[in-house]
Amino acid sequence: MVKEIEKTGIPVVHICTVVPISLTVGANRIVPAVAIPHPLGNPSLSFEDEKKLREHIVEKALEALTTEVDSQTVFE
Amino acid sequence: MATFKVVHYINQFYAGIGGEEKADTKPFKEAKVIGPGMAFNKALGEDVEIVGTVVCGDSYFNENMETVLPEVLEMIRSFEPDLVIAGPAFNAGRYGMACGAVTAAVIRELDIPAVTGMYEENPGLDIYKKDAYIVPVGNSAATMRKAVPAMTKLITKLLHNEPVDPVVDGYVVRHRKNFVAEFRGARRAADMLVKKLNNEAFQTEYPMPEFDNVDPSPAIKDLSQTKIALVTSGGIVPKGNPDHIESSSASKYGKYDIDGIDTLAGTNYPDAKAYYETAHGGYDPMYANQDSNRVLPVDVLRDMEASGKIGELHRYFYSTVGNGTSVANAKKYAAAIAKELIADGVQAVILTST
Numbered sequence: 001m002v003k004e005i006e007k008t009g010i011p012v013v014h015i016c017t018v019v020p021i022s023l024t025v026g027a028n029r030i031v032p033a034v035a036i037p038h039p040l041g042n043p044s045l046s047f048e049d050e051k052k053l054r055e056h057i058v059e060k061a062l063e064a065l066t067t068e069v070d071s072q073t074v075f076e
Numbered sequence: 077m078a079t080f081k082v083v084h085y086i087n088q089f090y091a092g093i094g095g096e097e098k099a100d101t102k103p104f105k106e107a108k109v110i111g112p113g114m115a116f117n118k119a120l121g122e123d124v125e126i127v128g129t130v131v132c133g134d135s136y137f138n139e140n141m142e143t144v145l146p147e148v149l150e151m152i153r154s155f156e157p158d159l160v161i162a163g164p165a166f167n168a169g170r171y172g173m174a175c176g177a178v179t180a181a182v183i184r185e186l187d188i189p190a191v192t193g194m195y196e197e198n199p200g201l202d203i204y205k206k207d208a209y210i211v212p213v214g215n216s217a218a219t220m221r222k223a224v225p226a227m228t229k230l231i232t233k234l235l236h237n238e239p240v241d242p243v244v245d246g247y248v249v250r251h252r253k254n255f256v257a258e259f260r261g262a263r264r265a266a267d268m269l270v271k272k273l274n275n276e277a278f279q280t281e282y283p284m285p286e287f288d289n290v291d292p293s294p295a296i297k298d299l300s301q302t303k304i305a306l307v308t309s310g311g312i313v314p315k316g317n318p319d320h321i322e323s324s325s326a327s328k329y330g331k332y333d334i335d336g337i338d339t340l341a342g343t344n345y346p347d348a349k350a351y352y353e354t355a356h357g358g359y360d361p362m363y364a365n366q367d368s369n370r371v372l373p374v375d376v377l378r379d380m381e382a383s384g385k386i387g388e389l390h391r392y393f394y395s396t397v398g399n400g401t402s403v404a405n406a407k408k409y410a411a412a413i414a415k416e417l418i419a420d421g422v423q424a425v426i427l428t429s430t
Contacts, residue, residue, distance in 0.1 A: 001307065001396075001406050001407070001409065001410035001427060002410075002427050003288075003289070003290040003410075004406075004407050004410030004411050004412040004414060005410050005417065005425055005427070006290050006292070007290050007295075007414070008266040008395060008414045008415075008418055009292065009293050009408075009426070010293060010353070010414065010418065010424060010425055011292070011293040011295060011296060011416060011424050012293070012422065012424075012425040012426075012427050013424075013425070013426055013427070014427050014429065015426060015428045016428070016429040016430075017213065017335050017429070018365065018429075019231070021429075022429070023344075024302075026288070026289040026290060028291075028292035028293075029288070029292065033428070033429075036359050036428065037359045037361070037362070037364065038363040038364065038371070039310070039359045039370070039371060039428055039429070039430055040369065040371065040372075040428065041363065041369065041370030041371075043363050043366065043370075045311075047086060047344075048427045049129075050367075050370075051198050051376065053367060053373065054370075054373050055374070055376050055379075056377050057373070058373050058376045058426070060378065061426050062299055062380075062385075062386070063100045063305075064426045065295065065296045065299070065302075066295050066296050066297070066299060067228045067295050068292075068294065068295040069216070070292065070293070070329070072289075075081060075280050076293075
């Protein structure tokens with residue numbers, strides 16, 4: 001799905017937990033996520049801390065979208 | 077009289093009936109060689125004879141696959157062949173789907189080998205390569221002269237019941253096949269590893285599927301002027317799953333309006349304007365059902381939109397279930413989504429996967 005959208009020229013950042021899969025299928029901008037059932041959250045944190053964590057991941061994703069890449073890049 | 081009998085499956089175009097306007101041609105059979113069959117008949121030599129040709133229009137086949145396949149199989153069976161050739165389909169999508177379906181069904185139902193040829197990007201290749209013998213060929217009929225000998229080589233071996241190998245005989249890797257090896261798996265794996273460490277050539281017993289890569293799109297210059305859309309394979313849907321997206325092997329995607337929605341609330345939120353959940357059957361849904369922002373960060377992006385960090389969060393999000401969904405379908409959904417995103421002026425996409 002990432003590639004099919006990226007093909008049209010729209011940059012796509014893939015937030016995913018299993019980075020090797022994302023690398024194998026060919027996403028170009030990858031941001032690692034927390035866990036499979038809650039990629040952008042962590043239920044063991046308080047509501048506020050969890051949202052901060054989510055903000056941090058989204059910030060990473062935005063950083064990826066504003067960074068020129070010439071090959072597959074993981075934004076840790 | 078020839079030793080081996082072969083039946084050839086072709087579409088309306090190669091049968092000389094017509095192009096798109098005849099693509100609704102119903103299946104029929106003729107006890108003779110038609111079109112590209114002549115080249116195969118010649119290349120296969122005196123031992124092999126194409127005793128019949130089965131023809132079906134590409135649209136008719138694809139639109140009526142369930143009913144047409146048994147009909148086509150019955151027509152093929154009536155010639156009592158030793159092997160079936162289909163196509164080659166080159167890069168014709170519907171023809172490739174038909175050739176793949178016919179060859180796979182012949183192998184499965186009639187228990188005889190069946191060979192087709194397709195261009196590497198033909199959608200029929202990915203879908204049927206596990207079952208059918210598919211020889212990679214060029215992308216148009218202009219390469220027929222190369223395709224015929226390549227397919228003939230494999231066909232001849234199969235007719236003579238000789239062992240075949242994807243690398244030696246030039247066909248796409250099928251399902252795994254049982255064989256007796258001299259050494260056990262651990263030893264063979266260690267041997268491969270040693271060869272790899274020594275930079276020597278080695279051949280894997282389990283090749284990974286190949287994915288075609290796409291060039292990265294240019295980066296976004298100014299986030300504050302950018303319209304961003306959210307897409308997910310994590311199955312986030314409005315509570316109740318109004319489009320009935322399947323929990324696995326999804327047959328569709330959903331498009332959901334989040335105009336005025338500040339957060340994808342789940343059971344953790346009292347008195348929310350609207351509630352969301354996941355339709356995905358491939359992971360524990362508890363956390364996403366409590367708070368769907370954990371999969372699709374609408375809350376955070378709304379904050380960023382309000383603070384002016386991003387220009388706009390697109391008013392729709394797109395969602396499907398990635399669980400067991402075929403690559404071909406995922407591509408199809410994403411292509412349709414991409415088209416809409418472009419039409420709506422979306423400039424960047426955040427795609428989340430579970």
